[in-house]
Amino acid sequence: xxxxxxxxxxxxxxxxxxxxxxxxxxxxxxxxxxxxxxxxxxxxxxxxxxxxxxxxxxxxxxxxxxxxxxxxxxxxxxxxxxxxxxxxxxxxxxxxxxxxxxxxxxxxxxxxxxxxxxxxxxxxxxxxxxxxxxxxxxxxxxxxxxxxxxxxxxxxxxxxxxxxxxxxxxxxxxxxxxxxxxxxxxxxxxxxxxxxxxxxxxxxxxxxxxxxxxxxxxxxxxxxxxxxxxxxxxxxxxxxxxxxxxxxxxxxxxxxxxxxxxxxxxxxxxxxxxxxxxxxxxxxxxxxxxxxxxxxxxxxxxxxxxxxxxxxxxxxxxxxxxxxxxxxx
Amino acid sequence: xxxxxxxxxxxxxxxxxxxxxxxxxxxxxxxxxxxxxxxxxxxxxxxxxxxxxxxxxxxxxxxxxxxxxxxxxxxxxxxxxxxxxxxxxxxxxxxxxxxxxxxxxxxxxxxxxxxxxxxxxxxxxxxxxxxxxxxxxxxxxxxxxxxxxxxxxxxxxxxxxxxxxxxxxxxxxxxxxxxxxxxxxxxxxxxxxxxxxxxxxxxxxxxxxxxxxxxxxxxxxxxxxxxxxxxxxxxxxxxxxxxxxxxxxxxxxxxxxxxxxxxxxxxxxxxxxxxxxxxxxxxxxxxxxxxxxxxxxxxxxxxxxxxxxxxxxxxxxxxxxxxxxxxxxxxxxxxxxxxxxxxxxxxxxxxxxxxxxxxxxxxxxxxxxxxxxxxxxxxxxxxxxxxxxxxxxxxxxxxxxxxxxxxxxxxxxxxxxxxxxxxxxxxxxxxxxxxxxxxxxxxxxxxxxxxxxxxxxxxxxxxxxxxxxxxxxxxxxxxxxxxxxxxxxxxxxxxxxxxxxxxxxxxxxxxxxxxxxxxxxxxxxxxxxxxxxxxxxxxxxxxxxxxxxxxxxxxxxxxx
Numbered sequence: 001x002x003x004x005x006x007x008x009x010x011x012x013x014x015x016x017x018x019x020x021x022x023x024x025x026x027x028x029x030x031x032x033x034x035x036x037x038x039x040x041x042x043x044x045x046x047x048x049x050x051x052x053x054x055x056x057x058x059x060x061x062x063x064x065x066x067x068x069x070x071x072x073x074x075x076x077x078x079x080x081x082x083x084x085x086x087x088x089x090x091x092x093x094x095x096x097x098x099x100x101x102x103x104x105x106x107x108x109x110x111x112x113x114x115x116x117x118x119x120x121x122x123x124x125x126x127x128x129x130x131x132x133x134x135x136x137x138x139x140x141x142x143x144x145x146x147x148x149x150x151x152x153x154x155x156x157x158x159x160x161x162x163x164x165x166x167x168x169x170x171x172x173x174x175x176x177x178x179x180x181x182x183x184x185x186x187x188x189x190x191x192x193x194x195x196x197x198x199x200x201x202x203x204x205x206x207x208x209x210x211x212x213x214x215x216x217x218x219x220x221x222x223x224x225x226x227x228x229x230x231x232x233x234x235x236x237x238x239x240x241x242x243x244x245x246x247x248x249x250x251x252x253x254x255x256x257x258x259x260x261x262x263x264x265x266x267x268x269x270x271x272x273x274x275x276x277x278x279x280x281x282x283x284x285x286x287x288x289x290x291x292x293x294x295x296x297x298x299x300x301x302x303x304x305x306x307x308x309x310x311x312x313x314x315x316x317x318x319x320x321x322x323x324x325x326x327x328x329x
Numbered sequence: 330x331x332x333x334x335x336x337x338x339x340x341x342x343x344x345x346x347x348x349x350x351x352x353x354x355x356x357x358x359x360x361x362x363x364x365x366x367x368x369x370x371x372x373x374x375x376x377x378x379x380x381x382x383x384x385x386x387x388x389x390x391x392x393x394x395x396x397x398x399x400x401x402x403x404x405x406x407x408x409x410x411x412x413x414x415x416x417x418x419x420x421x422x423x424x425x426x427x428x429x430x431x432x433x434x435x436x437x438x439x440x441x442x443x444x445x446x447x448x449x450x451x452x453x454x455x456x457x458x459x460x461x462x463x464x465x466x467x468x469x470x471x472x473x474x475x476x477x478x479x480x481x482x483x484x485x486x487x488x489x490x491x492x493x494x495x496x497x498x499x500x501x502x503x504x505x506x507x508x509x510x511x512x513x514x515x516x517x518x519x520x521x522x523x524x525x526x527x528x529x530x531x532x533x534x535x536x537x538x539x540x541x542x543x544x545x546x547x548x549x550x551x552x553x554x555x556x557x558x559x560x561x562x563x564x565x566x567x568x569x570x571x572x573x574x575x576x577x578x579x580x581x582x583x584x585x586x587x588x589x590x591x592x593x594x595x596x597x598x599x600x601x602x603x604x605x606x607x608x609x610x611x612x613x614x615x616x617x618x619x620x621x622x623x624x625x626x627x628x629x630x631x632x633x634x635x636x637x638x639x640x641x642x643x644x645x646x647x648x649x650x651x652x653x654x655x656x657x658x659x660x661x662x663x664x665x666x667x668x669x670x671x672x673x674x675x676x677x678x679x680x681x682x683x684x685x686x687x688x689x690x691x692x693x694x695x696x697x698x699x700x701x702x703x704x705x706x707x708x709x710x711x712x713x714x715x716x717x718x719x720x721x722x723x724x725x726x727x728x729x730x731x732x733x734x735x736x737x738x739x740x741x742x743x744x745x746x747x748x749x750x751x752x753x754x755x756x757x758x759x760x761x762x763x764x765x766x767x768x769x770x771x772x773x774x775x776x777x778x779x780x781x782x783x784x785x786x787x788x789x790x791x792x793x794x795x796x797x798x799x800x801x802x803x804x805x806x807x808x809x810x811x812x813x814x815x816x817x818x819x820x821x822x823x824x825x826x827x828x829x830x831x832x833x834x835x836x837x838x839x840x841x842x843x844x845x846x847x848x849x850x851x852x853x854x855x856x857x858x859x860x861x862x863x864x865x866x867x868x869x870x871x872x873x874x875x876x877x878x879x880x881x882x883x884x885x886x887x888x889x
Contacts, residue, residue, distance in 0.1 A: 036406035043409055044559075045426075045441035046638050049450040054634050058692060087552050088560075088697040097716050153746060161750035168747045168756060170718050174544045174738040177713055275743045277717030285550065290406060 005318075012314070016307050023303045024076055027296045028069055031287075038085050038290040059085055075293075076300060082293035086286065091297040094282060099301070100181050101171055102278035105194070106267050109201030110259055117206040118252055121213025122245045125221065137214075144207025148266050152200040152273035159196060166196050169275035197274040204266045208259055209252055216248040223247075250321050257313035261306045361882040362868075364801055364875045366397040368888040369793070370411065371423040373402040380423040380791065382824035383498055387423075387793055390815040393855045394862065395875035412454055412794075420802065420888045421795050424495075426835070427562070428503065428522055428788030431672050433582040435836045435843045436664035439485050440466050442835060443494060456798040457494040471661035473597045478663050479843065486834045486845035493808040493851075495792040499821050499829030500837045502784040504767050506774060508758040509781045511540045516733070517781075521582040522788035522839035526761040528569055529580050532708050532732045541735035545761040546742040546751065550717050554703050556674035557628070557681070558696040559635040566761075567720055567739065571611075572674035572705035575602060575621070576666050582840055584666040588616070588675055588706070597661035598644075602670075604652045609727055610677045611710045618648040623678040625656075625669075632685050632694045639669050680704050708732050717741055753777060767828045786839040790832045791825075799885055801877065806865040812851045813858035 039055055056062050060071065075082045081091035120140070124133045143151070160168040167173065171184070171193050178184035220226065221244055229239045268280035275281075279298055286294035369391075371377075371384035381402060388398040403411065412422050432438060445463055447453040465488065469481035503524040507517060513536070518529035526545075534543060552560040556572045559565070575589040586592060590605045608616035625646055628636035642665070644657045658665065684698050703711045708730055709722035720739045724732040740757065742748040745765040751757040753773065763770060767784070774782040795802040795811070802808060821829050830838055833848045866878030877883065 034406075035410060036404075037410040037414060040406060040409040040413060043413055043452075045437050045452040046635075047452070048638060051634050051637075052450065054694075058694070083693075083697065088555075088558070089553075089699065094716070156747060156750060161754055164754050168751050168754070169742050169744070170740060172715075172718070174542065174719060174740060174756075175712075175721050175736060177715070272743050273747070275718075275741060275747060277715065277741070281550075281717060281743060288406065 009315075012311055016311060019307055020300070020304060021073075024073065024296070024300055025069075027299050028072055031290070031292050031295055032065070034290070036290050038292065041086065041289050072293075072296065076296070081297035081300075084286070084291050084294040086289045086291040086294065091293050094294060095279065095297055095301055098277055098279050098282050100184075101276060102267060102271070102280060104185070105197055105201065105270070105276060105278060106260075106263050108194070109198055109205055110256075110263055112198065113202045113205035113259070114209050114252075114256070116202065117209030118213045118245075118249065120206075121210040121252075122217050122240065122248070124210075125214045125217030125248075126240055128218065140207055140210050143203040146203075148200055148204045148269050149273050151203055152197070152270060155196050155200055156273070167193050168196075171277060197270050197276055200273070201263070201266060201270050204270075205259060205263055208255060208262070212252050212255055213248060216251050217244060220244045220248040250317065253320055254313055254317055256316070257306075257310040260309040264302050264306065362876040362879075363870060363883060364396060364877060365883050365885060366399060366887045367391070367420045368399050368401055369421040369423070370401050370403055370408055370419060372408065373404060376405065379501075379824045380425070383791065383820045384423050384793075386820050386824065387496070387815045390853075390855070391811055394810060394814050394858060395869050395873050397874065416454060416456065416796070417798055418888055419796050420799060421793055423791070424794045425791045426789050428837070429562075429565075430520070430523060430527070430578040431668060432788050433522060433578045433840060434584075434664045434667035435482050435840070436470060436668060438835045439482065440470060443489065455494055455794045455796055457492070458797070459488070459492065462488050462492075470663060471597070473594060473661055473663050475663075482836070482843050483845040486836055486848060489835065490833060490845075490848040492805045493812050494797065495794050495835075496808070496812040496815055496817075497832035497834065498791040498793065498817055499825050500790050500832045500839065501787050501825060502767070502828040502830075503787045504763055504770055504782060504784050504828065506752060506760040506763070506770060506780050506782045508752070508755070508779050510779045511536060511538065511758040512543070513537050514781060517783070518580050519783060519785055520578075520580045521841070522786065522837055524785045524787070525783045526566075526759075527580075528577060531570060531734075531737060532730050535733040536735075540758065542738055543734050543736070543759050544738045544740060544757050545759045546740050546748045546757050547762045548741075548743060548745070548748075548764065550741045551714065551720055551739070553696070553699060554711070554714060554720070555696065555699060556676045556703070556705065557633045557636060557698075560696075563739070563762075567722070568674060569707075570709040570722055570737065571703055571707045571711055572676065573608070573707045574671055574674060576670040578667060578671055583842065584671050588621075589670070592666070592670075595655075598658040600656040600658070600665065601649070602654045602656065604654070605729065606652060607729075608706050610706050611704045611725065612677070614677065614679065616675065616677075616706050618651060618654055620678045621654060621675055622646045622648065623682065624673060624675045627676070627681065627685060627695075628673070630685070632688050634694060635696070636673060639672050643669070675706060677704055677706075709737055712736070749773060752780060767826055784828060786830055786837065788837045788839055790835060790837060791829075792832070799888075800881070800883075804865070806861060807867075809851065810858040810861045813853065813861070814855050816853045818853060 038059060039052060042055065060068060079092060084091050084094055087094060120136065124136055127133055156168055159165050171190060172178065173189050176189055178187060184190050226239060226244055229243050267278065268284060270276065271278045271280035272284060279302070283295065283298045286298060369384050369388055372380045374381040384400050388400045391398045408422065412419055426438065441447055441452045443453055443457050443462060444466060445458045448456045448458060462485065465481055465485045469478050469485060472478035472481055505525045512534045516533045516535040517525050518527060518533055519525050520527040520529060547563040549561055549563050551567060552564050554564065554567055556568055573588045575587060576584045577587040579585040588605055588608060589602045592600055592602045594600055604618060604621065610616060625640055625643060627633055628640045642658050642660060642662050644659045647655045649655050680700065685695060688694060708725050708728045709732065710725045712721040712723050714720045718741055722737040724735060742751060745763070748757065748760060748763065749770070752760050770782055774780040795808055797803050817831055821827065821831055833850060834845060836844050838844050868876045870876055
């Protein structure tokens, strides 16, 4: 790595921190501007004024806003993130407990969608005008355009409630516990539970890599080096895989960061349809119950993941295409 | 020139009309007697179609009295904040009280909902102030003789029916379902006012075949499993199985001895309790009189805030011998058995004393403590808890009322349709939380004979609450006229699809012992309501809008 490129990376990291700080500040303000009050979750005939005051004190809501803000920044910077109002447990613990489930589902779906999407995109470009393209493209578009909760419900109705091939909710059968993440990942029970949410998610995500790959392939196939390869008499398969597809992948790789950001939105919906115990459901509940610390913590973590992925995509781009350089000229 | 003058006069008239706040053609005196536009807040249709529909039908009736009524849906977080913390601002709201076993005693509802002492920042959010009512409500609280107390409870209900602080809509029917091939229907218990999802079903349900685990559902995740923290409603299903109580509310809705073998009132402020012998904590240690005393005295400190109100009246507890305890109260408290002995969980002192001590000098209280393996003495033992997914309990064979099932597994299913599908494909065998359309569930049970649905009238009730701080809602005659102009039968049939009984009191008809018979029913009649208003001096202007009585004018802005 050259000196210029390491400086560039350091600059990008500094920018990342700045963006995170801005997001943290917006989060802090936005939850406090929302109508409602975290105490309403406790409304009960036996809820006394004395209890109200005790709660306000315990939640730290009695402090002036600027003090709350400083405490929050400190907590976020140390990764502690405070105590959830709703669960009365540390936010960090709640987030770490549910994060693996979300990463498995989202990460798995993004990878599968990319593998299937780029392969199908390359195939459709290669077979431009064939019947396969005429059927495939509208199908891919329809799957992409359908709301993900609707697709999820259809899959549930068919494969779970009618055919009974797959369970409808959760990550494990009743009473089943996994000792480790590795054991969970390799357990057939878990994979059966993963199947439907993953399929819904892949259908939701596949459109972007597929269409991007196809149009990028169509461009590349016009280029001289492909014509040259044909003139050399190379087999079509080899031209497709070694020459055209490889070059067409570049914009698709850049869009990876975009897909990650996009998938986080889909994750919230899909986790709710399939009762998947992940970060998305934690987030929905936290926002609904005005659990400021938990909502802030979960959103901040999601923002950090999205920003990090953007950085990785930039780095990957330069690595894939040596014509792109980090250094400013 | 003349045209200009005319235009100027017109502009002036418009400005004047805007300032006065009425259209042209009405006199000043009439305008200010006119009742302002009234706002009825309710849940959004998507979140609670029943309350939303009820609000729309109710508003339609009110309009027939010459009122301008706007129905304004708000998300629950916003609505509760508005009604609860802005007590001078709102006019009317739909609201509900949910059924809970402890509410089988009318004390909590009669006192906390309508006492002047809770009007400022407690549950009397409507600001209902009536010294005569306060007296009766307090008198029933200290009447330890059940017959005398029942008379006072009837009296309180009659006063409320007369004053109509709320328009009572329905006692909804709670719907639950189970798989009758897995559970023997004879062993499923329907508890009065609660339904078949109750403690008695859980300890008595007997498996018919190889499936010995009960798999139930709840829409909300479990927040905490903590005997000293009243958290979400779902959490209470778990805690009441792990931790025993001295008294349990029986299937008939009345208290019965449980961990207490017997109890006797020595006098109205002294209760002797004999403990059942041979009880053991789940870690094998015996349940002692000291443990029981600790369970009731710990909330008197500062670290168990939610249970504190329930033990406030206990002056002292003394162990007369190894199995007999004497409770001394500050004041007579008739509902003590239900609201305190039936409410507090018995906790092991050897577990909780050190945990509470570790909190000394800290901001946190017992609610932020979570045992890794909760230890109680109840009929079920804790096995595991996977957050957002499930809680697993297993039967405690050492318990004197050992359950017949093997495990009790509560699954979090966020999606109502998925819960129904799960009942059909066997993933669930007991539908314990269903907020969807009742007709869908009933249709499912018709198609699939394995599924039994049980609907039972709930202790809870749905109502429209009026802010009595804001005229015209301070006038009982006006409130009564509203109740008569609202077609409650239509609400029962359309909004609740017939799954509910018309309510006439905050005490549910399901509580046969406490519900006052022969309360005035206020049948739907717009004409009778208008006559009532007319008699009280209300009038109507030429547009048919309702006017206050002659000596009264509108003083308030439209609710925002």
